[in-house]
Amino acid sequence: KQEVTQIPAALSVPEGENLVLNCSFTDSAIYNLQWFRQDPGKGLTSLLLIQSSQREQTSGRLNASLDKSSGRSTLYIAASQPGDSATYLCAVNNAGNMLTFGGGTRLMVKP
């Protein structure tokens, strides 16, 4: 059974800092990995999708990397802003119709 772990569970940084969120998974036979953002009381917004054949994806200040063989992904946020404060979740697709989610990292960016 696939297990997805996100460390740290919570992170607080000052504005402007570059930061890295980590995601690890136990079964490397994946189709893809997605990073989502969730604001309090809201649904999930997809940020980046990395196919299993890709090493990284970039969108603006966000860069996600994937090392399938080691079962790891990182989400890099450059020049963090208070508006980046949210919970970030990674999800792995390795069984066709099921995403397995990590527990999330709750990020607080202080002005």
Next chain:
Amino acid sequence: DAGITQSPRHKVTETGTPVTLRCHQTENHRYMYWYRQDPGHGLRLIHYSYGVKDTDKGEVSDGYSVSRSKTEDFLLTLESATSSQTSVYFCAISDRAPGANVLTFGAGSRLTVL
């Protein structure tokens, strides 16, 4: 979220009562999903649908049933709600097979079972 609406957004009910949550989409997407989100467990798939009248179980389907009689509507029913089903429920849609496209999520339905 644009194109996907969940109702009700909040519901408080008593143990043993039936509850139905509705997911309505205007995107004409083929695939629809119901997840629940709980502290310490992340999001877990309850049921999903790959077309009208075509549904299948997810990881935590016990105590839940679903129906999809139209492309745009996916209903999640708790026949007899229990306190363990207190959770936030999210509907998601996709226009391509899982793995080929991202999911779009609704805003969630918060259910409290007393």
